[in-house]
Amino acid sequence: MARSPEPEAPAAPAGTDPSAVAIDGAPDEMAESTEIAAEAPAGFRVHLATFDGPFDLLLSLISKRELDITEIALSAVTDEFLTYLRGLDGPDELEEASEFLVVAVTLLDWKIASLLPQGELVDAEDVALLEARDLLFARLLQYRAFKEASGWFATQLAAESGRHARSVRLEDRFRERTPELRWTTSLDDFAALALLAFTPREIPVVGLDHLHAPLISIREQAAHVVSLLRRGEPVTFRQLIAGADQKGVIVARFLALLELYRHAAVGFEQLEPLGELTVRWTAENWSDENLVNLGADYGQ
């Protein structure tokens, strides 16, 4: 299914690189179908009120940069995302943090798929790699399709709510023919119904169900990463995540690396595209106090 989605993509203009097309089409449509930051001409902005889910963010990042996601410079997007997170304040931090982990998982999947072929994914597994990459691509396309459809739903619901159907009080002469009421609700059931009715419909929940692991501290994982790297020898990312039995731990170590990179504490080396990623300790003045603030952007 490698490149199959594009030809059918409704927004795809003809004659461009197919893998880029679907995403190229995104910016304008995104501006219409979502309120995400579309009005901000410069600078990356996401309005919290409408921020909803990692795909939203990925889509807006991608559409803003007009990048082909299969060749996207992930680090640029990640940096941008970190900057965005850094600018956040207010009571939504916890939610942001959890949402971020979801985004990070997606980014990580993506990164693994596109940049970090580790272990058994090397060489002949390029095909599988492409598929994994396109799976993400397909997911984004699918999500976008539903998002566009939701615009149609909104329009229809709004239009129809202005329509008036005949719905009038039954004339008395017909009322008498209504069958006699059969009451089968007990007093307790009645009270239970009231309880049900008074229960607020939308209870604000931080969506964590999809993370099957407990929240993992980026700071703790950073400490682990730092302890490995400070020995001085370059370490591959594969080594860094060796023994990690939870996806969340891998994510957190990945995030920790990004954070450390931002503090200029580590450097990356990759000899060839999709090659092994080597991490090197580059900090000149590092104290463990730096660890204390690490991950603060994620509400930790």
Added chain:
Amino acid sequence: MDSETIDGTDVESAPAGIPDDVATERALEAILMIADEPQSVVGLAAGIGRPVADVRRALAALVADYDGVDGTPRRGFELREVGGGWRLYVRGEFDDVVRDFVHTQSPAKLSQAALETLAVIAYKQPISRGAIASIRAVNVDSVVRTLLGRGLITEAFTDSETGAIHYATTELLLTQLGINSLDELPKISPLLDDGSKGFDDV
């Protein structure tokens, strides 16, 4: 033309009016189709921004139209003036068909939606339709009509300011529940107290 007829008092109240080329009959049909209560001629005239005399003429024309006096079909409904207002009714000769239809269509049991709405009214009475709708997060108009029709609720009073009708439960509900007074309703207050905070704006 529109503005003169309502003596320019409140241009906004009849922004819709209707375009000059639309027959008064058509606009009246639209209103009569959704009107629950008989509509006065003056009210109709104000609503569509046409002179009272024109509305009167159009109503007479509609009556004749629906009655089929000029070779038009004699409709299954008719326009009648009842209690000082105009409303669409089922034409008398179809009463039997409609009665049977109502009989077979109306369920003997209340729907889940109706029961929930009834419970809301029982615990929060007197309560307006708008307040019920906010709690239930759905349009409750037809359900409230059903409950009224079943005699389980009644119109307690009309708010003099907002004009909103407030509903209360009846003796019949108490009988059905097997209790003597509303005090005997099981207490759900802890949650109600908590929940109600969110409904203050209702």
Added chain:
Amino acid sequence: MDSETIDGTDVESAPAGIPDDVATERALEAILMIADEPQSVVGLAAGIGRPVADVRRALAALVADYDGVDGTPRRGFELREVGGGWRLYVRGEFDDVVRDFVHTQSPAKLSQAALETLAVIAYKQPISRGAIASIRAVNVDSVVRTLLGRGLITEAFTDSETGAIHYATTELLLTQLGINSLDELPKISPLLDDGSKGFDDV
């Protein structure tokens, strides 16, 4: 049909629905006058004791009649097929005029999250909450609750193995969208077909 249901006890009330010389259209008009929700063709046919094909023809004739296609007046109301049945509506161009005469409480608009979830359910039904969540990549519990509460979706079935509840959309949703069946949803299948290959495990 009526006669069976009342086993001949009351010959007057429903000898055979309506007299033979009464046009089906007229009886339908009478019933549509009191209908509170969309009426299915079959239900209408049973109600007036006329064949389904006849009812279908008559409904089409009424639509044309009210729309004024054959030189008849274009009425202020129209007959629409929505949400799996037929119902009288105010003609769209009179919605503004009519607004002041109805005091319906429309519930709050759905959030973007609810709209997207609704779209996912509409296109992929029946679908479990987990599957929705993995498409939207967020937790959808509260949104699903909202949609259930509004009657826009319903619990279609529970998977006997996993215990996962699968959701489907309701006729009320169709009504509120102003469409008659899911076939009228805009086509997004080209995109989905490609994307869905990867989601078999979802």
